[in-house]
Amino acid sequence: MKVNWYYIVVLSSYAFYVKLCLSTPELCCVWEYEDGMGKVVEIPADMTARDLCQLLVYKSHCVDDNSWALVEHHPLLGLERCLEDHELVVQVQASMTSEGRFLFRKNYAKYEFFRNPLNFFPEHMVAWCQETNGAIPPSQLLQNFLNSSSCPEIQGFLYVKEMGRKSWKKLYVFLRRSGLYFSTKGTSKEPRHLQLLADLEDSNVFTVTTGKKLHSAPTDYEFCIKPNKRTELKELRMLCTEDEQSRTSWMTAFRLFKYGIVLYQNYKIPQQRKTLSHFSTPVRSVSENSLVAMDFSGRIGRVIDNPLEAQSAAMEEGNAWRKRSQRMNILGSPSPLHPCLLNSVIHRTQLWFHGRITREESHRMIHQQGQVDGLFLLRDSQSNPKAFVLTLCHHQKIKHFQILPCEEDGQIFFSLDDGSTKFTDLIQLVEFYQLNRGVLPCKLKHPCTLVAL
Numbered sequence: 001m002k003v004n005w006y007y008i009v010v011l012s013s014y015a016f017y018v019k020l021c022l023s024t025p026e027l028c029c030v031w032e033y034e035d036g037m038g039k040v041v042e043i044p045a046d047m048t049a050r051d052l053c054q055l056l057v058y059k060s061h062c063v064d065d066n067s068w069a070l071v072e073h074h075p076l077l078g079l080e081r082c083l084e085d086h087e088l089v090v091q092v093q094a095s096m097t098s099e100g101r102f103l104f105r106k107n108y109a110k111y112e113f114f115r116n117p118l119n120f121f122p123e124h125m126v127a128w129c130q131e132t133n134g135a136i137p138p139s140q141l142l143q144n145f146l147n148s149s150s151c152p153e154i155q156g157f158l159y160v161k162e163m164g165r166k167s168w169k170k171l172y173v174f175l176r177r178s179g180l181y182f183s184t185k186g187t188s189k190e191p192r193h194l195q196l197l198a199d200l201e202d203s204n205v206f207t208v209t210t211g212k213k214l215h216s217a218p219t220d221y222e223f224c225i226k227p228n229k230r231t232e233l234k235e236l237r238m239l240c241t242e243d244e245q246s247r248t249s250w251m252t253a254f255r256l257f258k259y260g261i262v263l264y265q266n267y268k269i270p271q272q273r274k275t276l277s278h279f280s281t282p283v284r285s286v287s288e289n290s291l292v293a294m295d296f297s298g299r300i301g302r303v304i305d306n307p308l309e310a311q312s313a314a315m316e317e318g319n320a321w322r323k324r325s326q327r328m329n330i331l332g333s334p335s336p337l338h339p340c341l342l343n344s345v346i347h348r349t350q351l352w353f354h355g356r357i358t359r360e361e362s363h364r365m366i367h368q369q370g371q372v373d374g375l376f377l378l379r380d381s382q383s384n385p386k387a388f389v390l391t392l393c394h395h396q397k398i399k400h401f402q403i404l405p406c407e408e409d410g411q412i413f414f415s416l417d418d419g420s421t422k423f424t425d426l427i428q429l430v431e432f433y434q435l436n437r438g439v440l441p442c443k444l445k446h447p448c449t450l451v452a453l
Contacts, residue, residue, distance in 0.1 A: 043089065050085035050266070056104050067446070069107035074100050077233060078210030079224055082107050084259060085266040095228050108446045109370030111267040113252045117141045120249050127153035145256045146264055151176070154253040155187075156246070159218050160197065161238035166216050168240065173197070175250065177257050180225065180237075198225040198237045205254040207247075208238070221247040225254070244371070244396050347378065347426035352447035356380045362391040363398055365448050371396050374445025378403070378426060388426065390416060391448075394441040401440065403429065 041059070043052060049070040057064050072092060073080040076099050083092060089102075113120045121141065144150040154175040159168045160182065171182040174189065179199040183189070208215065208222035215222065217240050225237040241247040255263060347353045354362070357379050366375055371393050381387035381402060388403040403416045403426070413422035414429055417439045423429040433444045 045088070045090045047089055048085060049083035049087050049089055049092075052089050053104070067106050067108050067110070069105060069110055071103035071105060071107075072096065072100065072206075073103050074206075077231075077236070078208055078214050079206040079226065079236075080209060081204055081206040082110055084255070084263065086262055095230060097230050106369045106446075106449050108372045108375055109248075111263075112370070112372055113256075114142065114264065114267050119245075120252050121154070122249070125154055125156050125246075125249055127155055142264075145253070146261045148177070148260055154250065156250075158182075158250070159240035161215060161217075161240075163237075164234055168216075168218055173239075175253055175257065180254075200254065200258045202228050203237075204228060204258075205251050207251070219243075223247055223251055248371075248396070350378075350427060350430070350447075351449045352376065352430065353378045353426070354448075354450070356382075358382065359389075359391075359400070362389075362400075365450070366391065366393050366398050369446075369448050371398075372446060373442050375448055376444045376446070377448035378430070388414070390440075392440060392442075392444070399441065 041052075041055060043055070047055075053068045053070055054064070056062075057068055062068070069082040070089065071080050071082055074097070076097075080103070083089070093100075093102075118141065126141075144152045156173065157170055158173045160171050160173070161168050172187045174181045174183070174194070177200070180197040181194040182197055183193050184195060185193040203225045206224045206226055208217070208224050212220060212222075215238055217238070219240050219242060221241045221244055223239055223241075225239070227235060239250070241250065348355070354365070354377050357365075359382070362377060362379055365377065369375060373394050375393040377391050379389050379391065381389050384402070384404070386405050390401040390403055392399050392401065401416045403414050404418075406413050406415055406419045406422060408422070411424075413419075413424060414426055415422045416429070421432070421438060423432065430444060432438070433440055435443070437443050
């Protein structure tokens with residue numbers, strides 16, 4: 001008996017395409033490109049986005065921290081969105097044009113609204129918040145969005161691109177379970193003044209990555225409602241907000257209204273491996289609460305609560321590591337690198353280090369992976385060849401901190417606070433700021449990662 005199987009060609013973190021075919025299960029196989037940059041994975045017709053992410057995590061030897069996502073990407077239209085965990089990959093592919101791609105990347109913000117709902121839905125955007133003077137606890141706020149019998153409403157001004165034209169209009173818009181509407185008379189909610197912009201049932205919401213360039217958008221914060229079919233540019237409903245927070249709020253509300261409790265189940269239910277039962281995936285998860293400074297100098301280990309003591313311990317451990325490296329070098333260690341040279345290059349093995357990328361590229365990577373507090377990467381400085389830059393996201397804003405080398409007693413250290421806190425290498429620096437905020441606006445929580453498939 002023949003069954004439907006689908007070949008998916010995965011090319012790095014940025015591009016891969018899907019080719020449909022028919023085969024027997026016995027012919028299921030995986031090809032790898034010789035350059036190591038791609039994989040071809042054959043999947044069954046009932047495989048979900050979550051299942052495929054699990055498969056790619058396993059085959060790429062990534063850490064399974066439940067933050068990986070499958071992204072539907074349309075390069076010619078400049079659109080992309082993260083597939084929901086329960087969506088069938090083959091069904092999504094069937095509605096894509098020939099230029100459509102799937103991407104495999106991190107998305108730390110996929111379920112952030114379940115953790116911090118009030119950050120996503122300010123009182124002025126939710127209709128029933130105004131009716132109750134804003135006295136809605138976070139748990140009830142989410143409950144109203146997930147409950148199909150309640151009727152919350154997202155409202156506010158949006159720029160709306162006129163169909164078939166290049167011009168944009170600023171309209172007062174309402175998002176309800178039945179669809180997206182705009183008022184023809186100011187902010188009036190009377191039914192006779194409301195016109196439907198788009199429905200939710202047969203559409204999905206996308207981020208627009210080339211808004212100003214391709215659509216002459218009035219701001220950089222454009223999103224799009226696209227029908228679930230092979231769509232031309234003129235059929236897209238283009239919308240634009242004043243800032244990133246507003247765009248995130250509107251797009252999150254669209255997802256909640258469309259999928260409701262299913263999103264919460266995706267968030268809460270442990271990873272299911274019904275299609276991957278023939279192998280086990282190593283699961284490792286690191287939470288902020290599990291990162292603490294420890295002192296093992298005595299008979300019993302203890303947690304170091306004092307930040308100054310933790311800083312001193314980190315410096316002491318770094319110096320001890322350096323002395324051990326020097327001692328190994330003197331004793332004829334097989335390591336080909338001198339400790340000083342090793343300190344200057346060891347960070348290049350880390351997933352959070354991205355070499356000589358530009359400031360704009362670092363912004364793009366942070367945007368793609370969720371813009372949650374503590375999302376970070378390190379890169380070479382473009383202005384100072386001996387320095388590095390820490391790029392960090394905090395409150396949906398991207399900030400840059402220069403890491404400068406400093407010399408003390410003939411040794412080279414690294415510091416981002418003008419030498420007040422020094423580290424023997426960048427790995428030690430990152431580990432310290434994962435435990436302590438120091439001069440940063442927040443701790444380093446989520447490394448911005450690109451995986452070479």
